[in-house]
Amino acid sequence: MAISLxxxxxxxxxxxxxxxxxxxSDIDSLITEMQPAIEHSVADGYYNDTSNTKLQATLKLGxxxxxxxxxxxQLRREIGSAEQFSIAGVSIGVSTERGxxxxxxxxxxxxxxLKSALPMTSENSPASTTEDDETAFSLDEEVW
Numbered sequence: 001m002a003i004s005l006x007x008x009x010x011x012x013x014x015x016x017x018x019x020x021x022x023x024x025s026d027i028d029s030l031i032t033e034m035q036p037a038i039e040h041s042v043a044d045g046y047y048n049d050t051s052n053t054k055l056q057a058t059l060k061l062g063x064x065x066x067x068x069x070x071x072x073x074q075l076r077r078e079i080g081s082a083e084q085f086s087i088a089g090v091s092i093g094v095s096t097e098r099g100x101x102x103x104x105x106x107x108x109x110x111x112x113x114l115k116s117a118l119p120m121t122s123e124n125s126p127a128s129t130t131e132d133d134e135t136a137f138s139l140d141e142e143v144w
Contacts, residue, residue: 002050003039003060005031005067013068026074030067038063046113059113065106072099
């Protein structure tokens with residue numbers, strides 16, 4: 001992985017004290033599980049452009065936000081963590097939208113760099129390229 005994330009960065013983004021080691025293994029597991037999958041969705045041209053430090057910082061921030069958002073969502077699902085009460089329109093307790101908002105922010109940040117954002121290169125390519133058969137095109141591509 002060219003982009004390096006640490007549990008300290010996730011804890012900082014999640015506003016957890018750096019000395020609190022309660023969630024260290026959970027954070028490490030999330031980074032190990034999620035980072036390769038997120039990086040795989042980024043187009044190779046952007047991901048491999050390591051000389052562009054601002055691009056790499058943008059990609060890292062997007063990945064960090066998504067992983068931290070997922071971590072916050074997992075915390076929210078723990079028993080007793082979503083305790084909240086409201087009086088006269090004022091709510092006290094953990095915001096239930098914090099993790100989701102952070103994940104959406106990271107996804108929006110990465111969106112222009114994803115493989116899915118690239119133009120389709122196979123729009124005019126054959127549907128089959130077997131050697132001994134005639135080239136077959138899909139019905140969508142045939143012009144009458």
